[in-house]
Amino acid sequence: MTGAASLSGLRIVVSAGPTFEDIDPVRFIGNRSSGKMGFAIAAAAARRGGEATLVAGPVALETPIGVERIDVRSAAQMHAAVLALLPCDLYIGAAAVADFTPQQFASSKIKKRAGETGLTLELVRTRDILADIATHARRPRMVVGFAAETDTVESYARAKLADKHLDLIAANRVGVEGAGFESDHNALTLYWRQDGRDCARALGPAPKQQLAEALLDVILERMTA
Numbered sequence: 001m002t003g004a005a006s007l008s009g010l011r012i013v014v015s016a017g018p019t020f021e022d023i024d025p026v027r028f029i030g031n032r033s034s035g036k037m038g039f040a041i042a043a044a045a046a047r048r049g050g051e052a053t054l055v056a057g058p059v060a061l062e063t064p065i066g067v068e069r070i071d072v073r074s075a076a077q078m079h080a081a082v083l084a085l086l087p088c089d090l091y092i093g094a095a096a097v098a099d100f101t102p103q104q105f106a107s108s109k110i111k112k113r114a115g116e117t118g119l120t121l122e123l124v125r126t127r128d129i130l131a132d133i134a135t136h137a138r139r140p141r142m143v144v145g146f147a148a149e150t151d152t153v154e155s156y157a158r159a160k161l162a163d164k165h166l167d168l169i170a171a172n173r174v175g176v177e178g179a180g181f182e183s184d185h186n187a188l189t190l191y192w193r194q195d196g197r198d199c200a201r202a203l204g205p206a207p208k209q210q211l212a213e214a215l216l217d218v219i220l221e222r223m224t225a
Ligand code: CTP
Pocket: 015, 075, 093, 094, 095, 096, 097, 098, 099, 126, 127, 128, 129, 130, 131, 144, 145, 146, 147, 148, 149, 160
């Protein structure tokens, strides 16, 4: 990339895609994340000379050139894989990690019984990978999160920025036409704090590859500020 700031010498870990939380051997709880945004970020980081590792949930995407890929399925596996990659310089949590997982995995297929009109699944909270990374003893220099919001975007995103101790958060403006989970396009608003002030920058709508480059530009600006 001509003109793009270099990531040479930096270790970058990116999470991408959904997680699947297994209920029994044939069923799981998942979400609609395609992984495209995270894969585009890892690809852009590698193109700029960064040592990029992608921790990917279950997605059907090709591994970008120059990127090391670790495949995981559940939120717990993603948590373990990401933490095992510390120390690194930059963590970007683009994965749509399940917030809840079944309390118990049924080792044989759950059968319906005559007369049963419903089924109650007991779910428990997963561990927050982003928050754990941001408060870790070997915290990366820069921790970036994502937030998918339909409304009150800025206040929800800024609350996550503060609560999870992040350096920057990228809010997906869900509901923007042509953007979103399965799309090749997206629109982001970045929020961060600088010298006690609230800062923001809108990126896109644009192809996810172009957004990934623009996001890395802002991240590098912040890392060298
Ligand atoms: N995240 C994580 N570990 C979890 C849950 C989320 O690392 N167990 C990360 C995601 O990778 C993303 C950000 O946290 O970077 C999203 O935060 P979250 O609070 O889960 O967002 P929402 O799912 O939008 O939360 P809410 O349902 O409260 O709006």
